[in-house]
Amino acid sequence: MTNEQIAQDLVAKFGEDKIYGIMENYGLLNVTTSVDTIVPLLHYLYQHPTFKFQFLTDLAGIHFPDAVGQELGVIYHLHSLENNVRLIIKLYVPIESPKVPTITGLYATANWMEREAFDFYGLIFEGHPNLIRILNVEDMDYHPMRKEYPMEDATRQDKIDALFGR
């Protein structure tokens, strides 16, 4: 079971328009999919007789402000413990309506991971049982990991205060 076989199988099953962006990063297969495919795709991988991607290692949000229409991303890290193969699945949604179906029905562990992605990136996981902030305070009105909220710039010139400047 190689990365190529997995990629070919997924493309054969879901079609080239749904599974694209296939590449290998340091031996790790990456595929990109669309919002409406992610739940069937994860179920398919879970129930596949040989692949058995039944462990959700991690779920990360990401923000690319320059990619118009695909600003926010979700990155699923799957692991097939039986075959010891890892797989990364990405999907991108527009920032105006960052709606992604939840996968808490398949993985109980996705609950807090999706809450974290909502908290920091504002991704709305539709169908999530309890989509509230998890690490930040509840009355925060923005999503701090988005790129439009920069940390203080280390090279800024305007702070010349002798005590608090750099």
Next chain:
Amino acid sequence: MSDVALVSNPNVGIDKSEENKKYVNELTTLNLGPTHPATHGIFQNILTMDGETIIDSEQTVGYIHRAFEKIAERRPFYQITTLTDRMNYCSSPINNMGWHMTVEKLLGIDVPKRAQYMRVIMMELARIADHIICNSVLAVDTGAMTGFLYVMQWREHIYEIYEELCGARLTTNMGRFGGMERDFSAEAIRKIKHFLSEFPKGLREFESLVKRNRIFMDRTTGVGAISSERALNYGFTGPNLRATGVDYDVRVMNPYSSYEDFEFEIPVGTTGDTYDRFLVRGEEMWQSLRIIQQAMDNLPEGPYHADAPHYYLPPKQEVYNNMEALIYHFKIVMGEIDAPVGEVYHSVEGGNGELGFYLVSDGGRTPYRLKFRRPCFIYYQAFPEMIKGSTLSDAIITMSSMNVIAGELDT
């Protein structure tokens, strides 16, 4: 504090519905935490209780959230090492080296064998320190203070070895990209050998106090159990997963830093209860000792860091006499060296499980995105399920045996 929590969590509270009529007593809401001596960290548990039995619970986390992932997007790579220290502060060398290996993977640096073995020794010492704390504090929570006091001195010995190698004790900032910052001194080797010869006695003494202690076994057996299916579904890794009977260990599945050279076993439990978690951690300490012994016996000669002048700080005496060294020193310290474009995921077996680093680099001096996979954060969400129907005192030791570290959970 309790008023605030109850107002902001409308779902939790006293439920007077028809279904709850079956409970004997009137239901009470108990606010355990955020600061409570028995939770070893800042966690809030809002428990709905029927007498002494927990009916339902809700967890609030994030009290020590420090925005590490956001800060990391502004820091040069080497400055992120100090952030990783502060995640699982019981075993910070593992975090440091996991991060270093992630960046080395991105940069394509080959670490010499001696540095890899040194890393293995320090990581296994850190694992022992982590498990010492978890197991002895679990004993304290069940009422056995003595074992904790006896075994804590061995953590002190481990911290002295850290001091020999990096000067720090808790937040170690140990190692560099490409290897270690200095070789083992004669004193460090003496201390490690002393630890290897003396610690088994201390550990055996601790185990003789606790392991087959009738009171301890009665308190922990069958408490806070979870099945292997649920544990996998909840993303458990590390000792907590192995206690349920799944032999998943990153050191064996995806060996890093020459772990494939060593012979050791993965202890597994059967029922996934508190006692199994205790036993798995206890046995892992013996296996760690085996690994350290093998690494010390076969410690290769040679350089203790890679030849990577763009990323590895030159020795200080050269900085003052050698122009190239001065340039590299300046560029590294100021974070002027760009990393290549790429995405890399690397995971190590931390004290609590698979500690992963997902790094997206856009070719700049800082990561574009850095996601820490913190095992604590992921498995703590199973806590309500594990304590449902148990008593309050059982919930305390369940939490203690899961080794939930607030720093790692909240980043």
